[in-house]
Amino acid sequence: MTTKTADAVSLTSATKRFGPVRAVDGLTLAIPRGQTVALLGPNGAGKSTTIALLLGLLPPDSGRAALFGLDPEQAVRQGLAGAMPQEGGLIPRVTVRELLTFVSGTYAAPLPLDRVLALARIEDLRDRRVDRLSGGQAQRVRFAMAVCGDPDLIVLDEPTAALDVTARREFWSGMRGLAGQGMTILFSTHYLDEADEHADRVVVLGHGRVIADGTSAEVKRAAALTTVSVTADGESAWLATLPGVRHMEIRGGRVHLRSGDSDATVMALARAGAVRDLEVVPAGLEDAFVALTAKENA
Amino acid sequence: MWGYVRLELTRSMRDGGYVIFAIVMPVVMYLVFTNLGLAPGDRHDAAIYTMVSMAAYGALGGAFNNGSGIAEDRAAGWLRQLRLTPLTPAQVVAGKVVTGAVAVVPSIAAVLLAGVLVNHVTLPPQRWLAIVALLWAGTVPFSLLGLGNGYRLSGQSAAMANIATMLTLSILGGLWVPVENFPSWLRAIAEWTPSNSYAGLSWRIAFGDVPSLRQVVLLSAWLLVFGVYAVYGYRRAGRRA
Numbered sequence: 001m002t003t004k005t006a007d008a009v010s011l012t013s014a015t016k017r018f019g020p021v022r023a024v025d026g027l028t029l030a031i032p033r034g035q036t037v038a039l040l041g042p043n044g045a046g047k048s049t050t051i052a053l054l055l056g057l058l059p060p061d062s063g064r065a066a067l068f069g070l071d072p073e074q075a076v077r078q079g080l081a082g083a084m085p086q087e088g089g090l091i092p093r094v095t096v097r098e099l100l101t102f103v104s105g106t107y108a109a110p111l112p113l114d115r116v117l118a119l120a121r122i123e124d125l126r127d128r129r130v131d132r133l134s135g136g137q138a139q140r141v142r143f144a145m146a147v148c149g150d151p152d153l154i155v156l157d158e159p160t161a162a163l164d165v166t167a168r169r170e171f172w173s174g175m176r177g178l179a180g181q182g183m184t185i186l187f188s189t190h191y192l193d194e195a196d197e198h199a200d201r202v203v204v205l206g207h208g209r210v211i212a213d214g215t216s217a218e219v220k221r222a223a224a225l226t227t228v229s230v231t232a233d234g235e236s237a238w239l240a241t242l243p244g245v246r247h248m249e250i251r252g253g254r255v256h257l258r259s260g261d262s263d264a265t266v267m268a269l270a271r272a273g274a275v276r277d278l279e280v281v282p283a284g285l286e287d288a289f290v291a292l293t294a295k296e297n298a
Numbered sequence: 299m300w301g302y303v304r305l306e307l308t309r310s311m312r313d314g315g316y317v318i319f320a321i322v323m324p325v326v327m328y329l330v331f332t333n334l335g336l337a338p339g340d341r342h343d344a345a346i347y348t349m350v351s352m353a354a355y356g357a358l359g360g361a362f363n364n365g366s367g368i369a370e371d372r373a374a375g376w377l378r379q380l381r382l383t384p385l386t387p388a389q390v391v392a393g394k395v396v397t398g399a400v401a402v403v404p405s406i407a408a409v410l411l412a413g414v415l416v417n418h419v420t421l422p423p424q425r426w427l428a429i430v431a432l433l434w435a436g437t438v439p440f441s442l443l444g445l446g447n448g449y450r451l452s453g454q455s456a457a458m459a460n461i462a463t464m465l466t467l468s469i470l471g472g473l474w475v476p477v478e479n480f481p482s483w484l485r486a487i488a489e490w491t492p493s494n495s496y497a498g499l500s501w502r503i504a505f506g507d508v509p510s511l512r513q514v515v516l517l518s519a520w521l522l523v524f525g526v527y528a529v530y531g532y533r534r535a536g537r538r539a
Contacts, residue, residue, distance in 0.1 A: 088375015105301040
């Protein structure tokens with residue numbers, strides 16, 4: 001494979017153990033160029049280790065990691081990838097401008113400094129000392145370090161974990177500009193609304209494995225978590241056999257059907273003439289996530 | 299890599315610890331010692347002897363401070379951030395070594411200048427040259443010891459260990475008080491220290507002697523020991539990074 005055609009990110013049966021714990025367990029993942037992908041999972045799901053493997057910060061015990069068909073370290077040397085680890089990376093006694101000028105200078109074809117400052121929305125902070133920034137400001141500077149080399153792939157490990165709602169919104173508005181330029185973006189998060197809102201594709205991790213992979217709608221479907229409910233009287237056990245239905249619950253005269261294919265379920269209900277006070281409630285990714293990890297644990 | 303060196307030097311010059319320990323203190327102590335008649339013997343000789351002592355003391359401060367910076371950088375996640383740039387690990391290590399080598403220059407220069415300008419020290423040009431070169435090159439073993447501590451220990455304890463080591467080596471090596479004034483048992487210990495050999499090379503040159511073989515061999519042996527220690531520390535740090 002050449003770097004022209006290879007996937008931006010490719011992990012093949014990658015495994016990483018820490019003592020007895022398999023942080024990443026035979027994980028295979030391919031991300032084509034230009035996608036914005038959310039890596040979703042609770043703490044301990046293996047998100048950070050997966051990211052460390054694909055950036056070459058840790059060697060896999062077995063399996064392979066590649067960026068653009070290259071060894072990750074090589075891809076980083078060539079300036080193809082920029083990354084923002086979960087924490088750290090800011091040093092005292094330098095200004096924002098000095099720090100970014102240095103990091104840009106390590107790349108062959110960096111973005112102009114003014115463009116970086118604008119992207120990260122830190123124009124007004126350029127002469128501020130890095131050790132005198134608020135949490136949200138520091139996070140934007142760290143983001144600027146990840147993008148200033150104009151990489152083709154940018155990897156962000158829980159970029160908004162430490163931010164309040166306003167700071168999170170500001171952060172994502174900067175990100176949107178990048179995705180528009182065809183940059184491949186991989187970010188990890190445990191904020192499910194972020195994955196839902198900002199990613200083309202959601203990869204759900206649990207115990208170091210991919211447990212769901214698709215658009216957020218597909219992930220919800222995989223978890224059979226659209227709830228179709230109708231008012232029912234009389235015998236209603238037959239409703240559990242309708243197409244798409246995975247689980248049925250009767251509460252206070254209402255039948256709640258958890259469905260993996262709500263369209264099919266509703267059509268069947270209509271054919272049977274059982275549509276009374278119909279309600280279709282799509283699950284949030286949060287519910288999808290709980291269901292998926294529960295399935296994984298079972 | 300030069301961008302990295304420049305960044306690191308900028309940070310050093312803004313580091314109060316570095317400026318005080320490596321530049322201000324040695325100059326102040328030099329002027330106090332030589333002008334309060336605390337140094338032994340002839341006034342001009344004392345000005346020369348103490349100039350070398352204090353330049354060596356300042357250089358030690360600069361060398362160890364650079365090592366403490368490594369621990370601070372690791373704690374701040376900066377070393378990992380550097381691994382995510384196109385810089386190679388070799389360039390990063392080389393950059394830090396060059397930074398250390400440059401960071402000792404102001405310490406040496408400040409004390410020597412104080413010697414010339416305030417205490418009117420005069421020496422033949424070739425002796426000046428030899429002293430500057432030896433004071434500068436002789437910092438390598440101490441830089442390695444400082445880096446070893448920086449790689450092996452965490453931020454706070456690395457800084458403490460480096461300051462403690464620097465002061466111990468300075469005092470025991472006879473940089474503050476000449477070893478001739480030590481009790482004989484302490485003097486016997488002092489003459490095995492790397493700092494005593496280091497300053498000793500330049501003391502001898504300053505007074506027209508050639509450095510003794512013992513000093514050269516001893517300092518080289520310490521260079522080897524501290525080099526091994528630094529490599530050991532670096533490998534250990536690499537496994538945890």
